[in-house]
Amino acid sequence: MDKKLIKEINKQLNFELESAHVYLAMQNYFADQSLAGFEHWFNIQYQEEVAHAQKFMNYLNDRGIKVEISGFGNPKNEFNSVLEVLEASLNHEKEVTKRIHNLMDIALDVKDHATVSFLNWYIDEQVEEEANFSELIDQVKRLDGKGLYMLDKELASRVFVPINKE
Template sequence: MLSKKIEEALNKQLNFEIESAHIYLAMSGYFGDLGLDGFKNFFDVQYEEELAHAKKFMNFIIEKGGRVNITGFESPKNDYESIMEVFKISLEHEREVTARIYDLVDLTKEEREHSTESFLQWFVDEQVEEEATFEDIINKLKLLDGVGTYLLDRELAERTLEEIAE
């Protein structure tokens, strides 16, 4: 049995995982539009992963004799200024998810709902990975940005006054 409070909190997170999936699907669409198939693939996988998280919550609620409640969803952001912006928003989003999971764990401790607390431990660990994945890509993008600037700098250094005269 789940208390109403825990059931509602689990349903809220279940819906937030689906919302996360939509956010990443929109990002996949953005990269598809840019023709960056690798980035698109990354977010397609991320989308599937968030749906799998949602399913985990759904199955747990059912197993505990609770009632699943699917709601409407916020529209995700579909347009971005840059590749970096996409990853920065993703990292911020994952930090928000982590904060919500922690709040949920706090609630289970208050209510002495040990089985839900144990169930949530998987998500506590998963969030470490999720944040690290996006932090890692942001760091790589920063490094690549440096290389790009370096290459462009070399190219621009080749320019001579003759070219203008021609």
């Protein structure tokens, strides 16, 4: 496998773990706000990010490449509103999308067809991720206090779906 591509995939899997950390901090903001549905929803988001990292790790392992795990800085723990958390999340996902697209550009460049095929899953997943947060932002913007309570109840029903079962 191309050295630069390996390095960038390794970097991305660490960024997925960092994303998990970002959402874990948000989960705990909601716990503190007694919004149990949002808390649960962000815990699922956290689990998804770990699964995204694991999927990258498995891929590199399958290609005979040793993964390197790195550290990262503290995530943001303080927020002023539900909307602020959701907008920070959407921005974060836009950054992830940019990075996945960059990985795809490299894979195409070096004609690594297996990696192109592998990355397609993430390209599709990012459309979903951005849509999830955009929709939540739209919903929260339309809500009054009682509506937020109802939305919180609804978010409590999100389930974690393991990647290989999708």
